[in-house]
Structures are given as structure tokens and as C-alpha cells.
Amino acid sequence: MPSRETAVSIARRLRAAGHEALFAGGCVRDRLRDSPPKDYDIATSARPEEVSALFARTLPVGAAFGVVLVIEGEEQVEVATFREDLGIADGRHPKGVRFSDARRDALRRDFTVNGMFEDPESGEVIDFVGGREDLRARTVRAIGDPALRFREDRLRMLRAVRFAVVLDFRIERETLRAVREQAAWIADVSAERVRDELTKILRSGRGGRGLGLLFDTGLLEAILPEVAALDGVPQPARFHPEGDVLTHTRMLLDGVRGGGEEVALAALLHDVGKVPTLEMKEGRPAFPRHAQVGAGMAEGILRRLRYPNRMIEQVVDLVDRHMDWPQLKQMREAKRRRLLLREDLPLHMELHRLDCGACHGDLSVHAYALEERRRLEEEPPPVKPLLTGHDLIGMGFAPGPAFKVMLEAIVDAQLEGSVRDAEEARAFVRARYGGGAS
Ligand code: ATP
Ligand code: MG
Numbered sequence: 001m002p003s004r005e006t007a008v009s010i011a012r013r014l015r016a017a018g019h020e021a022l023f024a025g026g027c028v029r030d031r032l033r034d035s036p037p038k039d040y041d042i043a044t045s046a047r048p049e050e051v052s053a054l055f056a057r058t059l060p061v062g063a064a065f066g067v068v069l070v071i072e073g074e075e076q077v078e079v080a081t082f083r084e085d086l087g088i089a090d091g092r093h094p095k096g097v098r099f100s101d102a103r104r105d106a107l108r109r110d111f112t113v114n115g116m117f118e119d120p121e122s123g124e125v126i127d128f129v130g131g132r133e134d135l136r137a138r139t140v141r142a143i144g145d146p147a148l149r150f151r152e153d154r155l156r157m158l159r160a161v162r163f164a165v166v167l168d169f170r171i172e173r174e175t176l177r178a179v180r181e182q183a184a185w186i187a188d189v190s191a192e193r194v195r196d197e198l199t200k201i202l203r204s205g206r207g208g209r210g211l212g213l214l215f216d217t218g219l220l221e222a223i224l225p226e227v228a229a230l231d232g233v234p235q236p237a238r239f240h241p242e243g244d245v246l247t248h249t250r251m252l253l254d255g256v257r258g259g260g261e262e263v264a265l266a267a268l269l270h271d272v273g274k275v276p277t278l279e280m281k282e283g284r285p286a287f288p289r290h291a292q293v294g295a296g297m298a299e300g301i302l303r304r305l306r307y308p309n310r311m312i313e314q315v316v317d318l319v320d321r322h323m324d325w326p327q328l329k330q331m332r333e334a335k336r337r338r339l340l341l342r343e344d345l346p347l348h349m350e351l352h353r354l355d356c357g358a359c360h361g362d363l364s365v366h367a368y369a370l371e372e373r374r375r376l377e378e379e380p381p382p383v384k385p386l387l388t389g390h391d392l393i394g395m396g397f398a399p400g401p402a403f404k405v406m407l408e409a410i411v412d413a414q415l416e417g418s419v420r421d422a423e424e425a426r427a428f429v430r431a432r433y434g435g436g437a438s
Contacts, residue, residue, distance in 0.1 A: 007040035011120035019046035022117035146178035158197040165210040183218030202264040207253030251358035259350040266318035295320035386425040
């Protein structure tokens with residue numbers, strides 16, 4: 001948690017040296033909506049080298065853009081020189097930046113609610129772009145001409161969706177129209193930048209609304225055509241009263257809470273296999289092996305978006321197994337135990353819970369699995385018989401299938417307390433099974 005005091009003291013030091021220093025962007029927005037900011041960003045008239053000279057520990061993070069990280073103990077604050085971005089060449093990177101003043105620094109920012117400054121000492125809001133009004137109206141609106149702003153940096157289209165779902169705001173009409181017009185150009189943005197925005201959308205708690213916005217604007221078709229293809233894919237009404245597969249997926253995503261990034265991604269991708277596997281059986285849609293087919297597709301999609309390998313493995317496994325859980329009660333004991341004792345069972349169960357919640361709502365397997373898991377974990381370690389097969393041979397018994405029965409009987413006697421050591425075990429065996437040489 002960043003402390004406001006640290007950020008204020010850094011701003012004070014800049015001001016004492018004769019520079020302007022203002023809180024900027026997200027932290028101003030978040031203070032105005034009474035939400036704790038993730039971090040404090042300071043915008044200043046000081047040049048990067050002047051910032052570095054004023055503080056004991058600094059790190060140039062975006063020297064070309066005039067961004068210096070000031071480190072105070074455990075805390076870090078980004079201090080960025082007021083700037084304007086010069087003619088963006090390719091929808092990805094500005095051709096260059098020019099150091100500038102606060103007003104022009106506000107105008108280069110993406111959305112009005114992200115374009116405000118705050119006097120760190122008096123708390124006064126400095127708003128060149130109408131951000132306060134849009135915050136009140138819960139609106140994401142591009143600063144300036146939206147079409148132009150998205151042409152400068154196509155990622156802003158995804159950011160518009162991200163802020164709309166994270167803040168639970170609507171997207172202003174012209175801004176939304178510009179996203180629709182330019183959606184296909186999102187392909188120009190690096191996979192890593194797309195990935196980071198996508199993750200924030202999926203984990204917002206309103207991922208279903210996010211997926212709907214991505215679909216309606218055409219962004220989904222451009223970044224995840226496999227998911228866009230779920231639109232209109234029919235499902236048997238008996239199991240899926242909610243409708244087509246895209247609707248079902250949206251419902252899952254609206255339910256995502258904890259569970260982490262892996263569960264959110266698995267919720268997004270769990271049914272992508274339903275497109276290639278769809279077949280009509282007696283007039284009803286069926287999707288044989290869609291979990292396994294979908295797992296393979298999920299792997300390709302997540303690689304393309306450059307998710308880390310360990311995360312890909314986990315998501316693929318979640319997708320691959322998501323149809324196994326309904327059969328849990330009928331499984332062979334060994335397989336059932338193995339699944340129930342998996343370390344990642346809670347993730348599988350979270351996906352299963354979301355999946356059920358988005359159609360029939362039956363959570364009996366979920367409750368059963370977690371209860372059984374608890375029971376298995378509490379079970380004492382298995383009791384070993386006090387005698388071995390070798391001991392039985394030593395007693396004169398001929399090795400064979402009867403050994404298993406005899407050893408189990410010894411264990412039962414141990415559990416009952418009638419056999420407490422090897423000698424008593426031998427006596428028990430002799431009494432019960434006679435035979436053998438003594
Ligand atoms: P969060 O709470 O998610 O960190 P934030 O508003 O701080 O939200 P950041 O991505 O950290 O968002 O960016 C910080 C600020 O920089 C934004 O508030 C915005 O003013 C500006 N900004 C970030 N990315 C862009 C962009 N692609 N185009 C224009 N301005 C941007
Ligand atoms: Mg931020």
C-alpha cells in the first residue's frame with residue numbers, strides 16, 4: 001500500500017526546489033471516488049535529471065519519456081516531467097516527447113477521468129479536461145477527438161473497456177463509436193499490452209459485461225476470434241436455460257471473484273472447444289470431447305497472448321478437466337481419491353462452481369468434493385500390518401492370494417486393539433489360519 005504521506009513529502013521537496021509538482025491521473029480519480037489508489041503518480045515541471053538530483057535513491061524507468069522512480073524505504077513513486085507526445089507514428093509508440101506544461105500534459109492523457117491533477121498539499125483538483133463532470137456522470141470519455149486519440153495509440157480502445165468495467169462506468173457515445181470503427185487495428189498492439197488489459201477486464205468482477213463490450217465493439221473478434229465464435233452456438237435447453245455459449249461464458253465471468261487469474265482465464269476459455277465439436281444428435285446439439293479439444297485451443301490462445309508457461313499449464317488443465325467433475329461420485333475409488341487430493345482442487349472447484357452457477361445452478365458435486373477432500377485430509381495415515389509377506393513365509397505359509405486377506409485381517413485386528421505387536425500378530429495368524437510351521 002502506497003502512503004499518501006510519502007508522495008506528499010516527495011512533492012514538497014520538488015516544490016521547495018522551485019518546481020511545480022502535482023498528483024496526476026489514477027490517484028486523483030480514485031481519491032475523488034473514495035477508493036484507495038493503487039499508487040501515486042507525480043507530474044512535475046522538473047526535468048528528469050533535476051528529479052534525480054533531488055533524491056537519494058532514484059531509478060530512471062522511462063528516461064525518454066521523462067519518468068523517474070523515486071524510492072523512499074519500501075515505497076516508490078513515479079515522478080514524470082510534464083510532457084506532450086509528438087505525432088504517434090504507428091499506433092504503438094510516440095515518435096518522441098516534448099517537455100511541456102501541466103495543461104498539455106493533461107491533454108495527452110487518455111480519458112477525462114484519468115486526466116486530472118491534484119495539489120498534493122491543499123487537495124485542490126486541477127481539471128483541464130472536464131474529468132470531474134464525467135466522474136460524476138460515471139462516463140469514460142476520450143480527451144479530444146476519440147478517433148484521433150485511438151489512432152495515436154490503439155491500446156486506448158481496450159483501456160476504454162477496462163475502465164468502463166473496473167469503474168462500472170458507461171462509455172461515452174462518440175468514444176464508443178470510435179472504438180467500433182477502429183477495433184480491427186487492435187492487432188497492431190503488442191500481445192503483452194493486450195494481455196495485461198484483458199486480465200484486468202476478466203478480474204474486474206464484471207468480466208461478463210467486459211466480454212459483451214469487447215464483442216459488441218469488434219475488439220473480441222480481433223483479439224480472441226475463438227471466443228467471438230461462441231456467439232450463437234446453441235446448447236441443449238435442458239442443461240443450459242441461459243442460451244448460447246457466449247451468454248453462458250459471460251455469466252461465468254460476471255461471477256469471477258477470488259480464484260486468481262488462472263480461474264478467470266479458464267472461465268473465459270472453458271467452452272471454446274464447443275465450436276469445432278458441435279454436432280446435432282437427434283435434433284439436439286452435442287459437443288463430444290469439447291473439454292479436451294478446448295484445452296488444446298486454450299493453449300494456443302494463451303501462447304499467442306504470451307501468458308507465462310506455468311499459468312498456461314494450469315489453465316489448460318482446468319479446461320481439460322472441467323467435464324470430469326459431474327462424474328466424481330461414480331469414479332473408481334483410486335481415481336476419485338487422486339483427483340480429490342490434488343493440490344489445485346480449489347481452483348477446479350471454483351471453475352466448476354462458476355460453470356454450474358451459469359446454467360443449472362446445481363452445486364451438489366461442489367459441496368460433495370470439498371467435504372470429501374476435508375474428510376480425506378483428516379483421515380489418519382493408513383495403518384501398516386505388523387507382519388509382512390516375508391514373515392508369513394517364515395511362518396511356513398505358501399505365498400499366494402491368501403496373503404492379502406491375511407495381512408488385511410492383521411490390520412483389522414490392530415485397529416480393534418486385539419493385536420499390539422509382532423508376537424501377538426503371529427499368535428493371531430496361527431489361531432485364525434492354523435497352518436504354517438511354528
Ligand atoms: P490504475 O489504477 O489501473 O493504475 P491508472 O489511471 O493509474 O489506473 P495507468 O495505466 O497506471 O492507469 O496510467 C497512469 C495514467 O497515465 C493514466 O491515468 C492516464 O492519465 C495516463 N495513461 C496511461 N496509459 C495511457 C495511454 N495509453 N494513453 C494516454 N494516457 C495514458
Ligand atoms: Mg496507475
